[in-house]
Amino acid sequence: MKNVNKYERQYFMPPVCEYDWAKKDHIEKAPIWCSVDLRDGNQALIEPMSLDEKLEFFQMLVDIGFKEIEVGFPAASETEFIFMRTLIERDMIPDDVTVQVLTQAREHIIKKTFEAVKGAPHAVIHLYNSTSVAQREQVFKKSKEQIKQLAVDGAELLKKLADETEGDFSFEYSPESFHGTEVDYAVEVCNAVLDVWQPSAQNKAIINIPATVETAMPHVFATQIEYVSKNLKYRDNVVLSLHPHNDRGCGVSDAELGLLAGADRIEGTLFGNGERTGNVDIITVAMNMYSYGIDPQLDFSNMPHIREVYERLTRMQVNDRQLVIWYSLHFPVLIRMRSPKVWRGEKRRSLTHGQFHIFQSIRWMLAERTILMLSVSTASPVRVESVTY
DSSP states (O other): OOOGGGGOOOOOOOOOOOOOGGOOOSSOOOOOOEIIIIIIHTTTTTSOHHHHHHHHHHHHHHHHHSEEEEEEOTOOOOHHHHHHHHHHHOOOOTOOEEEEEEEEEHHHHHHHHHHTTTTEEEEEEEEEEEEOHIIIIIIIIOOHHHHHHHHHHHHHHHHHHHHHSSSEEEEEEEESSSSOOOHHHHHHHHHHHHHOOOOOSSSSSEEEEEESSOSHHHHHHHHHHHHHOOOOHHHHHEEEEEEOBBBBBBHHHHHHHHHHTTOOOEBBBBBBOOOOOBBHHHHHHHHHHHTTTTOOOOOTTHHHHHHHHHHHHHHOOOOHHHHHHHHHHHHHGGGGGOOOOHHHHHHHHTTEEEHHHHHHHHHHHHHHHHHHHHHHOHOOOOOSOOOOO
């Protein structure tokens, strides 16, 4: 292809690279999960969800087991404002679930956001502003100090309005366009925000690192996250969150290596939809953990129902091959099949053994289509014979 010389790497390595994350070979426990299906995922839809559709999707996320759910950007849309008010006024937020709303570090948007969350039993107010070189120089035309001051001013206003508004609130901050920001500068801005909020063990703050446009390889992202984790102030009282996107097709790897590097929390969507090429696919990350014997603390046992609701409300289609990957991961006998007799024996055992039980419903749903697809897969030199159920 032509014009390759006009491109170059656009990320920054941290000033100190320790690579301690590379010494770990597995994730030890599930992170805090935050679904952003109703915000990041929804805003990427050709036809965003209606109020009733959002309410149904919210209930599905609660049923799956999400304890943190970003419900929207209430200052940007009347539908999202009404949605937030509806959840509060109809008392639809369970006691153990925290809703989250997004706001730019701009005074009128922050004030509108607090109008939306008034009376919330517990809500995270997610503040962000861009810190990247490109946006500092080309969009805002502001210095590093001025950009940091935008974040600090927003943090101070959040704290002031939280004290004046009915409800229980926690705070989150994101240095937007992290990949295009000098890592030590991103940490400097985050620490300035934390100095305003003064997080405590009883009221922790969230620092969220968004791969707003994924430009680095996963091991680079992990090295950046490790530096952030080791250099944040108030670290014991800070939840380090990641918001991976999939521009390079590495959202899952970014999430997993980021957890090895010190992250505590993952923001993503069920099947990975979102802006541009999408957000990290939470189901894939969770089921990867499950395959290692780690309880993801999310219940995907009724995948056909989740898929049906998702496709109906988002008007998007889940790729069959995506489901087959999870299916074959937990039924590895399929990719080394010798005969229908072997399959039927494995099938009988799968009805009672825990590791297989969760995917019974997927087996029934995909049935012959799954067998056909795996029979021609390059993962196996052996064609799987047709099986009658």
